[in-house]
Amino acid sequence: MFTYTLRRLLIAIPTLLIISLIIFLLLEAAPGDPLGDVPLTVPPEVKAKMREALGLNSAWWVRYLLWLKQFFWVEPVHLWDYTFGTHFGDGMQRVISFQSRQPVMAIIAERMPQTLMVVGLAYIVGVLIALPIGIISAYKQYSWFDNIGTFIAMLGFSVPTFFTGVVLIIVFAVKLQWFPSVYDTMLEVTDWSSFWQQIRQMVMPVTVLALYNAAQISRFMRASMLDNLGQDYVRTARAKGLTENVVVLIHVLRNSMIPVITVIALGVPTIFGGAIITEQVFKVNGLGQQLILSIYANDLPMVMTLTFIFAILIVLFNLVADLLYGILDPRIRYD
Amino acid sequence: MIKLEKAMAKMDAAKAQRGEAPQPEAAQPAAAPAAAPPAPPHPVQITATSRAPRSQWWDVWDQFKTHKGALFGLSIFVIILVGIFLGPLVWKTAPSYVDLLARNKGPSAAHPFGTDQLGRDLLARILAGGQITIAVGMTAMLLSLFLGTAIGVLSGYFKRLDGPLMRLTDLFLALPLLPLLLLMVTLFREPLSKAFGPETGIFILIVTAIGATSWMQTARIVRGDVLVLKEREFVLAAKSIGTPPRRMILRHVLPNALSPIMVSATLGIATAVITESSLSFLGLGFPPDFPTWGRLLFDAVDQMQLYPARVILPGIAISLTVLSVNYIGDGLRDALDPRIRGR
Numbered sequence: 001m002f003t004y005t006l007r008r009l010l011i012a013i014p015t016l017l018i019i020s021l022i023i024f025l026l027l028e029a030a031p032g033d034p035l036g037d038v039p040l041t042v043p044p045e046v047k048a049k050m051r052e053a054l055g056l057n058s059a060w061w062v063r064y065l066l067w068l069k070q071f072f073w074v075e076p077v078h079l080w081d082y083t084f085g086t087h088f089g090d091g092m093q094r095v096i097s098f099q100s101r102q103p104v105m106a107i108i109a110e111r112m113p114q115t116l117m118v119v120g121l122a123y124i125v126g127v128l129i130a131l132p133i134g135i136i137s138a139y140k141q142y143s144w145f146d147n148i149g150t151f152i153a154m155l156g157f158s159v160p161t162f163f164t165g166v167v168l169i170i171v172f173a174v175k176l177q178w179f180p181s182v183y184d185t186m187l188e189v190t191d192w193s194s195f196w197q198q199i200r201q202m203v204m205p206v207t208v209l210a211l212y213n214a215a216q217i218s219r220f221m222r223a224s225m226l227d228n229l230g231q232d233y234v235r236t237a238r239a240k241g242l243t244e245n246v247v248v249l250i251h252v253l254r255n256s257m258i259p260v261i262t263v264i265a266l267g268v269p270t271i272f273g274g275a276i277i278t279e280q281v282f283k284v285n286g287l288g289q290q291l292i293l294s295i296y297a298n299d300l301p302m303v304m305t306l307t308f309i310f311a312i313l314i315v316l317f318n319l320v321a322d323l324l325y326g327i328l329d330p331r332i333r334y335d
Numbered sequence: 336m337i338k339l340e341k342a343m344a345k346m347d348a349a350k351a352q353r354g355e356a357p358q359p360e361a362a363q364p365a366a367a368p369a370a371a372p373p374a375p376p377h378p379v380q381i382t383a384t385s386r387a388p389r390s391q392w393w394d395v396w397d398q399f400k401t402h403k404g405a406l407f408g409l410s411i412f413v414i415i416l417v418g419i420f421l422g423p424l425v426w427k428t429a430p431s432y433v434d435l436l437a438r439n440k441g442p443s444a445a446h447p448f449g450t451d452q453l454g455r456d457l458l459a460r461i462l463a464g465g466q467i468t469i470a471v472g473m474t475a476m477l478l479s480l481f482l483g484t485a486i487g488v489l490s491g492y493f494k495r496l497d498g499p500l501m502r503l504t505d506l507f508l509a510l511p512l513l514p515l516l517l518l519m520v521t522l523f524r525e526p527l528s529k530a531f532g533p534e535t536g537i538f539i540l541i542v543t544a545i546g547a548t549s550w551m552q553t554a555r556i557v558r559g560d561v562l563v564l565k566e567r568e569f570v571l572a573a574k575s576i577g578t579p580p581r582r583m584i585l586r587h588v589l590p591n592a593l594s595p596i597m598v599s600a601t602l603g604i605a606t607a608v609i610t611e612s613s614l615s616f617l618g619l620g621f622p623p624d625f626p627t628w629g630r631l632l633f634d635a636v637d638q639m640q641l642y643p644a645r646v647i648l649p650g651i652a653i654s655l656t657v658l659s660v661n662y663i664g665d666g667l668r669d670a671l672d673p674r675i676r677g678r
């Protein structure tokens with residue numbers, strides 16, 4: 001297991017390097033000019049100086065290597081400095097956003113909490129809804145509950161999140177006026193009333209995403225339960241006279257959870273990056289919205305860094321899912 | 336399967352009682368007429384030997400028919416297709432016709448779905464948008480299917496290619512796809528629309544972008560199937576008479592791997608339609624004068640408090656299409672699985 005983990009980690013390094021190169025080359029191949037928004041009144045020699053200051057004059061591989069150094073060496077050093085109050089990183093050039101001239105990582109750190117709170121909560125709620133639905137659907141296969149559950153799950157991954165979001169806004173924000181339609185990003189939770197306000201503005205985005213996540217996970221849960229319910233060990237457990245609760249909720253559930261947990265782990269990266277559309281619908285100032293803003297503004301370092309962080313998360317949680325599978329299922333041995 | 340055979344036998348017996356021989360299908364070789372003389376003395380025996388062969392697609396269709404959701408999805412999808420492609424022949428208002436006197440109208444006889452802020456007829460726009468959306472969905476699906484099948488077959492059949500191609504697939508699976516799609520579409524829209532004109536350029540861009548980022552699942556499934564098929568006796572037999580790899584793949588391996596390919600084809604349409612609508616919704620899809628469903632929804636979002644119908648109608652169109660296609664895929668998966676079929 002240990003050697004397997006080590007091997008996978010070693011494979012992850014070239015994978016990530018290639019991915020970063022792909023993203024970089026994609027950005028490089030694009031014809032967009034980061035100085036396109038600079039007014040025409042700015043004289044050409046000033047523009048040339050600005051280009052030089054942004055480092056746009058050097059060859060692409062120089063800038064790629066520079067970015068790699070900044071991302072893997074300078075940024076961690078700065079994080080270290082920030083955490084322990086040291087000054088190792090002083091004078092080192094960090095990854096700077098073209099748009100705001102701030103370090104990219106500072107912007108990401110600023111926006112991370114909103115994304116984690118809204119999208120992360122939605123994921124947890126989704127999982128908590130999906131598991132019982134999947135269990136009951138499988139236990140009472142083809143019952144009315146199962147049929148309705150199947151239909152809702154189908155709806156959940158057929159109806160795009162931007163449409164569910166818009167419908168919820170029309171019904172609950174415009175017609176019924178229960179919830180605010182736009183996420184108030186300036187709100188600070190200081191007392192109970194602002195806490196309540198925060199809850200109210202989170203309800204709709206969380207519902208939309210939770211529905212979407214629950215639809216997928218409940219299907220996996222149902223399929224996995226069905227696989228296990230027909231196994232011999234279930235008949236044995238029943239023959240021993242165990243109660244139905246024990247058979248289903250302990251024997252079957254524990255075995256059925258193995259693939260479901262890996263599916264849940266695989267979905268975690270979407271918490272950070274996949275909710276781009278929902279954040280856009282409800283104007284949540286999270287990472288996804290930042291990505292879209294930066295793409296519009298041709299802010300190459302920001303786009304590069306954000307996309308690469310999403311890639312790291314995907315690779316990391318793929319590894320976590322595989323390892324969890326090996327830990328949970330004793331039949332799987334990687335060595 | 337048993338039920339089916341019983342039904343067939345019954346039908347044949349009934350025919351025989353009426354004094355007619357069961358009609359051999361064209362696929363049956365010349366032996367059939369000899370086995371079915373004009374006046375059979377023992378009808379039952381003869382029907383048993385010369386029962387008309389059915390192609391397996393009839394079995395698939397029979398099983399598909401028992402899946403209510405799939406049948407429902409199929410009919411909805413056909414209705415949508417017919418409506419979109421034949422509708423403009425009946426409803427002749429041009430989707431781009433601007434009637435400034437009839438702005439923001441509600442549903443009426445002249446405009447069943449109302450009009451938008453420029454007085455364009457919403458029904459005509461939804462029909463026209465559907466054509467583009469479905470065309471994008473189908474083409475992107477075909478592209479991703481082609482890529483996925485090619486890579487899957489190559490890596491399953493040729494051992495030497497297996498490693499590199501599967502690493503490539505893993506790499507693509509590890510890419511953050513939505514951000515990359517957004518990137519590709521924003522960065523390359525101008526050069527492509529300059530080169531091919533705004534409509535064709537964006538069409539090519541979006542179809543390529545979706546196709547290039549959605550082939551991985553198909554490739555993995557097809558590879559798995561090919562690996563299994565390669566060990567079967569009929570492949571060995573074909574190899575022993577010297578079939579070259581190209582004909583082996585096209586004649587023996589691919590037809591047998593058709594069922595997973597068909598299922599991923601249907602599901603591919605659904606994901607392509609959703610992806611195209613999402614891109615349009617983020618304002619990165621087709622230019623404003625090409626009303627795809629996602630674009631219509633995006634254009635209407637600003638005024639959704641006043642005119643909710645304009646958001647809801649295209650949204651329902653997208654959702655119904657995706658839902659029906661997903662149900663078809665579900666039914667097809669069950670129908671093509673011989674372990675489930677005939678149970």
